[in-house]
Amino acid sequence: MFKKILIANRGEIACRVIKTARKMGIKTVAVYSDADRNALHVKMADEAVHIGPPQANQSYIVIDKIMDAIRQTGAEAVHPGYGFLSENPKFAQALEAEGVAFIGPPVRAIEAMGDKITSKKIAQEAGVSTVPGYMGLIADAEDAVKISNEVGYPVMIKASAGGGGKGMRIAWNDDEAREGFQSSKNEAASSFGDDRIFIEKFVTQPRHIEIQVLADSHGNTIYLNERECSIQRRNQKVVEEAPSPFLDEETRAAMGKQSCELAKAVGYASAGTVEFIVDGEKNFYFLEMNTRLQVEHPVTELITGVDLVEQMIRVAYGEVLSLKQSDIGINGWSIENRLYAEDPYRGFLPSIGRLTRYRPPAEVAEKTHAVRNDTGVFEGGEISMYYDPMIAKLCTWAPTRSDAIEEMRNALDAFEIEGIGHNLPFLAAVMDHPIFISGDMTTAFIEEQYPDGFSGVVPDEKTNARLAAVAAHVKMRKEARAAQISGAMANHKRRIAPDWVVYVGKDQFRVSITEDNGCTTVAFEDGQTMEVVSDWTLGCRLFEGSVGGTPMIVKTDFIRDGARLRYRGADLNVVVRTPRQAELVAKMPEKVPRDTSKMLLCPMPGLIVSIAVEEGQEIQEGQALCTIEAMKMENILRAERKGRVSAIKAAAGDSLQVDEIIMEFE
Structure with missing residues (x-):
């Protein structure tokens, strides 16, 4: 077995990999940027190597810097986590050339499945059901509009190299297709260094269900049931559970079989996930294959008892899978809530700052219930503007779905966080929502149930x-x-x-x-x-x-x-x-709050990417006013009503804090 591995990532996933490596008796090496000098994954690892400035494109995704860290420490293998270099074939090739094992799939599989256009073509050839769409490259915004009309609105505009909700937009008309194309292209370029875009039909009333696969280099491939990931916001998963409350055994088996066939078609070896959109009639359509560990992998581990990180390490070492399909069952129910540094009362916009208080509920692993918290932060640490806003993944397990939900309610109640905005109140509201409790939700749940945003829970x-x-x-x-x-x-x-x-x-x-x-x-x-x-x-x-x-x-x-x-x-x-x-x-007059109705205030700490209007310009309701970037995501701020711009107080390139004035109106 490997004696030392390097984790080419940060945050909670780096901490997660370190825990399994410790259990296996493997030494670990962390890498860190200036912003992560005091991060939890750095403290947990046996060794740590500094790799550069806070920006990911100058540190975590610079292959040469990771390779230098490997040479300095003598690491025999690299686990990439998710995001960053996890699905970059050039990184896997560089490791191969260096004689270092990649704890992930072969380069061919990464190339084939990491590109969403190519992966759909391979899936079709392998007999996997796919969503209608345009798989070619798109030249510009007008070409995107033309293709969108041919496919038929609504459409999903997606980055070919995307993931984690980055570079994805839904367009319902020509104007949204133009805007969505440009925003997706910009996000894809900044997050993945690849701005290719494709368009596919957006399936209405969909459920997002994915199949976990596991394969070795000796031809063995199995699936470890499914995960329901339908509670999403801006195509970013928020709540996941395993198994799905929607699937029956016949559909599960069909999806699992197709997933394994796809994995075999590309010579897959490691843990991977095949994602599907499933409609109300249980028709399922291939979306993409993620050639890495998924954020939501803990719910699968909790219902199967399989440590997926350990299996990835063993497969990378060349071992034969010790598990057969008949060994994989479903034990109880598990739910994962993603805890984000974002303000649910301000449209879920990112929040940064210091965690003045961070007290998760106690982790428990008993026969009747379990609580698990995968995290990469600590009390007194900072949430940076440079990376994904995830704070932790809170998971619960119990014999039944209703019991798992109740465990999650109690765990959320006991989770203490101060110093930053966070989505704990929203997660608690979802756990009590009758539609979630019924299990009859779609990917439009948040949009439909909170059309005006989340304003908190009003108790009875x-x-x-x-x-x-x-x-x-x-x-x-x-x-x-x-x-x-x-x-x-x-x-x-x-x-x-x-x-x-x-x-x-x-x-x-x-x-x-x-x-x-x-x-x-x-x-x-x-x-x-x-x-x-x-x-x-x-x-x-x-x-x-x-x-x-x-x-x-x-x-x-x-x-x-x-x-x-x-x-x-x-x-x-x-x-x-x-x-x-x-x-x-009762006799005192009420204090009237300040009138900000004629101001556009910055809703989050972020960078002004562009200003779309000029002083003196008349504006219409819904018109784009400016674009702000925070935590790798672009956010377009729009006019709430007709009016005229009287003053612009910020310019492209400015970094603003929450509630700073961007512009004023007459």
Whole structure:
């Protein structure tokens, strides 16, 4: 077996590979840019080599720098992770020439499947069902419009060398085809160094289901069931699960067989994934084959018990697969939530900054349930603008889908993150959404269920009552502590007023609080009572306990006159006042927020790529105003209404922070 491997990647996937290498007794080498000098993968590896500036095209995807690191450390093999050089045949060739093993498929397979145009042609020849489209190269935006009309709208414009949602746009008309072509081309060039674009029919009401394959260099190929990846945003997967709640055994077997046939057709050896679009009638169409480890591979590992990274390493070493198709079953259900550094309240735009608090839920691996958190960050570390915004992949497993969902709800409730915007509230909302719970979702789920964006969860009155009880309990403990410190009276409990008014969202609760032996009883004005049982103490950010007989995990922070409570996607400032305070506050005027309706504010930290209008120009609703790049993605900002540009405050090349003014309108 290899004695030392280098991981040509960063972040959570580098940490993931290091964990398996440790288990196998293999030494590891990390590479890092200036931005990653203190990164977790650098700390975890046995050795680390600096490879350049923060920009990926000057460090992580520069083949010569990776080869120098290999020579410096004497690494015998390289695991590329995903993204960066993982599907670059020139990198695999360079390793081969150096006599270093590539922990991935042969160069021929990478070339054939890494190019989405070529891969579709091979898939058709191998008898795999494919989506109609134009597989040739597209000259320019007008050519894209012409082809789109021939294929028939809607169409998907995709980068030939793309992946991870980069370089992909859906176009419903000629204008969107022009814009989408140029944006896809730009993203493809910056992310992959290859700006070739192709167009295919966009299947409406689709589900995104993929098959995990595993093959060795001795002719053995198996599939490890499927993953459902239909919860997506901008073609970037957000929630994955295994198995799919939609497939039956017959369809699963058919998709698995075709996937294995495709792998054999290109002489595949390693772990790989064949992605399909599946319609409501269970007709499936080949999308692409990813010749690498997938981000969502943990859900497959949790239902099969197979360590895919270990299998990749063993195959690269030349071993025969120890698994046969008959060995692969489906044990329980697993769900993965991708935790991103992005602000769900601002259209999921990227967020950067320091993780002032990062406390994942405890990892568990038991017969009845499991919690797994694959991450590449730590408390005090920074989320950089240079790389993918993923913070962690939170996974749960249980014997049934409903149990796995409940495990995920609790894990999300217990996950503490501060310092940056993140999508935890949105993920919690998805886990409670009736369509997700039913399993009857499509890739349009986010677009259809959140057409105006995500504005948070508004709990029902029953949940608000429980949160009011939590806030009252927290207030009681705070007041008791203050009385103890003051030393004003030996029996401090008698100094605490029992009656309070609790404001939760738009609901107002008048309550009376009593406490006995650590149990707080909250009596509501309407006659109902709730017992709050918890060992929560001042200074603890997580309230874990029972409220009215319902188990709850609530994130708590003190605010003036109350607490900030976060629970199941809701983020509420809960105010607790005395009846007299409530009476006086009711007489106070409300503060009116600043009017920004005539300003275009920068929605995220990013770089102005271009300004599409001029001062004095009349604009129409939906018109493109400017393009901002952040975390390798271009974002076009559009006019919300008709108007005239009165002033432009930024220019192409400027780096802006959140809420900086880009332009003003009359």
